Amino acid sequence: MTSLAKLLEAALFAAARPISLESLATLDVESSPAALAAAIDELREHYEVDGHGVELVEQGGGWQILTRAEFAEAIERAQVAVRPTRLSAAALETLAIIAYRQPIGRAEVEEIRGVAVGSVLKSLHERGLIDIVGRGEGMGRPLLYGTTPQFLEQFALRHLEELPRADELAIALRGAGNAVVTE
């Protein structure tokens, strides 16, 4: 491996969260973006080809070293690490709406889901999957929610644009596009 690839490996090993390309670039200011990209590729292939228990994954706005899926069960059985609990269907629905319509207020989420979402929002917030990103203009200046980097990480998304566009979904809304629903 090149020394830059080794440096990346060390930094990624030390970090618990995904590291953005910009942060990786600051590890060695002498290296060009092209060299950095090449080093990332090199490290990824190193894990891939030589056969390692971990792999290099791009998600959540950066790069991260993760254990391979095939070992999850054994690791959990030995109680070395615990998988995060699954989200409820209600929580996933709420999250999906926020991911697409952010920033979005509670009333609009409720309008789309047809149920009250107060406690679901609270638990998503506590899990760090959504955050308050501002306040709306409407009555009472409602809190507006958006997704967090943690959301991308937990759903293995590189960035929000990786979600299919609304018009790419099988059932496209007729004409409505991505407009925010108003009552």
Add this chain to the structure above:
Amino acid sequence: MIASSLRANDTDGSAFVVELSHFTGPLDLLLSLIRDEHVDIYDIPIARIAEQFLARISTLALDEAADYLEMAARLLRIKAQMLLPGANGEETWEDPRAELVRRLLEYQQMREVVDLLERRGEERRHQFNRRWVPQAADFAPASVPLALSLGELLAAVDRVLRIAKEPVLHDVVPRTLDVAGAMSSIRLLLAMRRAARWNDLLNRDAEPWQILSVLLALLELAKLGELRIAQSRPFASVEVESRDVVSEAA
């Protein structure tokens, strides 16, 4: 589909009734009915679907959930509107189902995203990242100005409030009503007169607590079967009769 495959171990849903019955909300139930009945979403036989919706929410014991009742009311309203002829001829007639169809499609679209998220999330759950998370103190030397988002601030306030939960103090006002006293004076009065009017039971300048005491005493005595309360017409003065008079008359 996902509603049934995705049974949550998570109990955070506010509408717990919904979770129990495998539907995440009225739209979910409605979509599943439309699927089961194989009907066209753009041409929903509203009378049939509304009927089934009502049947389902009663058999599923969901009927206490306001969200479902609201949808039931909406369906019945659309059903009624479908029966009305267009006021100004065919051209201006707007399908009363249009808004519902729009919401259903929107909801279904969102459910596709849920499927995607569910798949991705499940894959990701099989991969671990390193557990070591840096202590906040390592990264926040005192010289760095405090930068807080609104969300972080609110979360902090929430945490503090949760820890420092002050006991809720109520000012207990002593109960100044004298129901027992009013009861005995009504009994006394009825023993002498057998019948009385509301005005006879109270002084003209009675205090609110006296009025309330007499009212409660009257109700209490009526409950005990000692007297009968009647009113000749709405807002007329209340007439009180001793129960003995009534039984004698009967």
